[in-house]
Amino acid sequence: MPMKNLPLTVLACVLLATAAVPVTAAPAKAAKPAKAKTEAPAARxxxxxxxxxxxxxxxxxxxxxxxxxxxxxxxxxxxxxxxxxxxxxxxxxxxxxxxxxxxxxxxxxxxxxxxxxxxxxxxxxxxxxxxxxxxxxxxxxxxxxxxxxxxTPVLFYNRNALRKAGLDPDQPPRTWMEVQQTADKLQDAGEKCPYTTSWPVWIHIDNVSALSGVPVATAKGELAFNALPQVKHIAMLATWHKAKFFRDFGRRNEADKHFLNGECAMITTDSWAHTGFREARGVELGVAPLPHHDDVFGGRQHTLxxxxxxxxxxxxxxxxxxxxxxxxxxxxxxxxxxxxxxxxxxxxxxxxxxxxxxxxxxxxxxxxxxxxxxxxKGWGSTHPLRIFGIDPVRLILDEELEAVWADSKPAKAALDTAVSRGNAVLSAKPALKKAIPF
Known part of the structure; x- marks a missing residue:
């Protein structure tokens, strides 16, 4: 148990008494003062x-x-x-x-x-x-x-950029289709980077899956983030990349700085990024929930x-x-x-x-x-399995997504390959697989 520093409180007081003695008596020796005891301060x-x-x-x-x-x-x-x-x-x-x-x-x-x-x-x-x-x-x-x-991931946007494009900054896009329509108008207004994203796996696999009510793995412990809703979403991003609606800057939060400096008009990233975005020059910050697909069964669910x-x-x-x-x-x-x-x-x-x-x-x-x-919506801790948290699988998925952005592989083939490679990695690492909350 750590001890607090103790103050030095010991005070040595020695009273020397002198008594009258005959001249012939030998002089009494003065008593030596007692040494004061010093308590050492307790070490932190x-x-x-x-x-x-x-x-x-x-x-x-x-x-x-x-x-x-x-x-x-x-x-x-x-x-x-x-x-x-x-x-x-x-x-x-x-x-x-x-x-x-x-x-x-x-x-x-x-x-x-x-x-x-x-x-x-x-x-x-x-x-x-x-x-x-x-x-x-x-x-x-x-x-x-x-x-x-x-x-949790959200959509940040530059209100100034939306105004310039003739859009109402108080009505940000709520669905992915509305993001596409907004990006189109931003591009027409001269924006070179209408939309970007940080953390592609965390946002576009883990959270888009949760928003759509689609699992990323089966109950038997097999990865399964290659279902139709995930394939359609990644395919949509691929078309945006070709049209220059969407620009990719890296696997982590590299895109944040491109929004911070005013280069990009919209970004999906973690909510904590607002502390830096608040001070961005030329950026009047707006924030909206992570967009959802309005054609999935059950409607919008929740982010993680x-x-x-x-x-x-x-x-x-x-x-x-x-x-x-x-x-x-x-x-x-x-x-x-x-x-x-x-x-x-x-x-x-x-x-x-x-x-x-x-x-x-x-x-x-x-x-x-x-x-x-x-x-x-009070459900941020559900879906305990996050692909982003399985580092070797995340690296595989990052590679496959980059192949999609480069137009060298279609979305379905990329996700199918990522699932196959990811399951092989987990089979080779039983301790890691056992820790995964399927």
Missing amino acids: VEIALAHQLGSVGAENLQRLVERYNGSQSGAEIKLVHAAEGEKPTVLNLVRRQDVLEAIAGKAAFKPLHEVMKEAKEAFKPEIISPDLRAGTTDEKGRFFALPVAYS ADGASLWIGAGYKAPEYKAAARFVAWLLTPDVQVELARTYGQLPLTDGARSALKAQVQRDRDHTLDVAYASM
């Missing part, structure tokens, strides 16, 4: 937080950690860059694309609910939004990790939430776990949740933080939070 418990963030993300995380270190005296968190194959540190920030790998090797981690209970730190799992639990709870609903940076999560390594001492538990408790406080949401864009984990944040975003006229929650 030092724990590491491993991450795989880039330079900007690492700087943001460093500022958060420094704030925590300065808020208390019992522990100090130090950032380290995670190295592949090494034992997990006490705290580990796991990216969403690596969560299944963490679950497959969960023996290397200690469940969060156990850490909080043993450390006697207050932890009320019921306050964490049901939308934001994917990949962090077991079959009993207990948290084995903390969701810390979750978001996902993101980075905090895992606690196994094999450490009680004081280190106490320090980790206190950090988790601090992260869940409303003021910290609001700061994380306002500064970094992630969805607040608790209703209290969401309510506190709502007053601020209404003042700023930022509707991203409302749009994000309305998109999930």
